[in-house]
Amino acid sequence: xxxxxxxxxxxxxxxxxxxxxxxxxxxxxxxxxxxxxxxxxxxxxxxxxxxxxxxxxxxxxxxxxxxxxxxxxxxxxxxxxxxxxxxxxxxxxxxxxxxxxxxxxxxxxxxxxxxxxxxxxxxxxxxxxxxxxxxxxxxxxxxxxxxxxxxxxxxxxxxxxxxxxxxxxxxxx
Amino acid sequence: xxxxxxxxxxxxxxxxxxxxxxxxxxxxxxxxxxxxxxxxxxxxxxxxxxxxxxxxxxxxxxxxxxxxxxxxxxxxxxxxxxxxxxxxxxxxxxxxxxxxxxxxxxxxxxxxxxxxxxxxxxxxxxxxxxxxxxxxxxxxxxxxxxxxxxxxxxxxxxxxxxxxxxxxxxxxxxxxxxxxxxxxxxxxxxxxxxxxxxxxxxxxxxxxxxxxxxxxxxxxxxxxxxxxxxxxxxxxxxxxxxxxxxxxxxxxxxxxxxxxxxxxxxxxxxxxxxxxxxxxxxxxxxxxxxxxxxxxxxxxxxxxxxxxxxxxxxxxxxxxxx
Numbered sequence: 001x002x003x004x005x006x007x008x009x010x011x012x013x014x015x016x017x018x019x020x021x022x023x024x025x026x027x028x029x030x031x032x033x034x035x036x037x038x039x040x041x042x043x044x045x046x047x048x049x050x051x052x053x054x055x056x057x058x059x060x061x062x063x064x065x066x067x068x069x070x071x072x073x074x075x076x077x078x079x080x081x082x083x084x085x086x087x088x089x090x091x092x093x094x095x096x097x098x099x100x101x102x103x104x105x106x107x108x109x110x111x112x113x114x115x116x117x118x119x120x121x122x123x124x125x126x127x128x129x130x131x132x133x134x135x136x137x138x139x140x141x142x143x144x145x146x147x148x149x150x151x152x153x154x155x156x157x158x159x160x161x162x163x164x165x166x167x168x169x170x171x172x173x
Numbered sequence: 174x175x176x177x178x179x180x181x182x183x184x185x186x187x188x189x190x191x192x193x194x195x196x197x198x199x200x201x202x203x204x205x206x207x208x209x210x211x212x213x214x215x216x217x218x219x220x221x222x223x224x225x226x227x228x229x230x231x232x233x234x235x236x237x238x239x240x241x242x243x244x245x246x247x248x249x250x251x252x253x254x255x256x257x258x259x260x261x262x263x264x265x266x267x268x269x270x271x272x273x274x275x276x277x278x279x280x281x282x283x284x285x286x287x288x289x290x291x292x293x294x295x296x297x298x299x300x301x302x303x304x305x306x307x308x309x310x311x312x313x314x315x316x317x318x319x320x321x322x323x324x325x326x327x328x329x330x331x332x333x334x335x336x337x338x339x340x341x342x343x344x345x346x347x348x349x350x351x352x353x354x355x356x357x358x359x360x361x362x363x364x365x366x367x368x369x370x371x372x373x374x375x376x377x378x379x380x381x382x383x384x385x386x387x388x389x390x391x392x393x394x395x396x397x398x399x400x401x402x403x404x405x406x407x408x409x410x411x412x413x414x415x416x417x418x419x420x421x422x423x424x425x426x427x428x429x430x431x432x433x434x435x436x437x438x439x440x441x442x443x444x445x446x447x448x449x450x451x452x453x454x455x456x457x458x459x460x461x462x463x464x465x466x467x468x469x470x471x472x473x474x475x476x477x478x479x480x481x482x483x484x485x486x487x488x489x490x491x492x493x494x495x
Contacts, residue, residue, distance in 0.1 A: 083182035085186040088255045121250065121255035125258035
């Protein structure tokens with residue numbers, strides 16, 4: 001009897017946890033998009049007002065963002081400084097794969113971020129700022145969309161998780 | 174070693190490999206020229222050479238390594254630390270200074286805005302001039318520049334690429350540091366083209382002495398006046414004077430009690446005398462010493478030194494710098 005009760009509890013907890021996990025993934029994605037936005041705004045300031053080269057700008061910003069963003073930016077700056085013959089897009093992509101794949105960003109977010117990275121540095125100031133502004137606008141729209149999805153689907157995922165658990169129990173029992 | 178690495182790291186992998194394979198001494202390298210779809214050329218021990226695909230230097234074009242558009246693009250990325258936007262002003266002027274004090278000259282398509290140069294695109298020609306600091310190369314001229322309790326207003330006259338900036342750099346260093354017999358002097362340097370101090374991110378890559386203040390990338394006229402107002406120098410040093418505005422600023426500096434050391438393009442005192450704007454320099458005896466560098470023999474040799482009246486103080490004094 002005790003084992004049966006324990007089993008029921010485990011199944012219910014697991015299914016509810018899954019529902020909550022999916023709903024939190026949506027919220028975490030918004031946090032991660034927000035983090036990209038913060039990095040872009042700081043980078044924009046460094047370029048627009050101080051004309052700071054990327055190595056210096058990314059090292060400075062790295063101190064003002066949380067992990068894994070700090071590691072991501074530091075790695076780019078250090079590889080650039082070493083001047084090992086890699087192109088900037090490849091440095092950016094390697095660091096992105098190493099540190100940002102474990103965030104809640106969707107593949108489409110990572111792909112867009114990678115495209116942005118490929119254009120960093122080689123453009124002139126005006127175009128560089130234009131490219132940041134365009135990406136900021138896109139991020140804004142993406143975040144708005146993601147927030148609507150959270151409001152709409154967050155509860156659904158949690159209830160669905162619970163319902164799936166109950167359904168499994170009904171089938172087993 | 175650091176010097177070698179500073180230069181090598183601005184090139185793409187293909188060119189880095191050439192330098193890695195080469196059996197020549199990078200310390201004797203003076204210039205590296207990259208042109209799209211043209212052979213890679215270097216000036217080594219005062220002579221021009223091709224570089225072969227195996228990294229060997231040769232006087233013939235056969236098997237020469239040809240530079241591609243992508244290699245120029247990559248070089249520009251490394252030269253600008255992947256940040257072209259941060260060097261727009263330097264690119265507009267046609268050169269930038271990299272770590273180690275080396276100068277990278279650029280040419281490509283010029284974008285004009287009204288009557289001035291706005292930018293440069295399609296950069297297809299790169300000339301890397303390696304910074305040379307030869308400490309002690311001014312030893313033989315220092316006695317002619319120094320006087321009791323100070324120095325003379327001095328003009329160094331030299332054709333291009335004969336070592337006048339190298340000489341000026343060492344004069345500045347020696348005046349600034351001083352020695353057992355002479356006290357060190359506060360020297361202000363207006364480094365319009367970043368050649369004297371070769372500052373990289375504000376830090377001089379060449380040694381200019383412990384009492385030297387540098388205004389980097391600053392126009393000479395404004396720079397001289399700024400230094401007088403802000404840094405109270407005893408000596409002001411400028412490179413490549415020539416315009417009427419330069420003359421006026423120099424006279425202002427001299428009237429303020431500062432000593433001046435300058436360089437100018439020319440092959441002799443007569444050459445300077447023929448230039449209308451510069452005639453005044455000689456007529457009014459603005460400078461007290463004229464150092465003329467040799468235009469034909471080896472780089473860095475001093476041909477003559479004159480006093481303010483044009484009397485020779487020394488003739489054919491041989492000071493080898495390279």
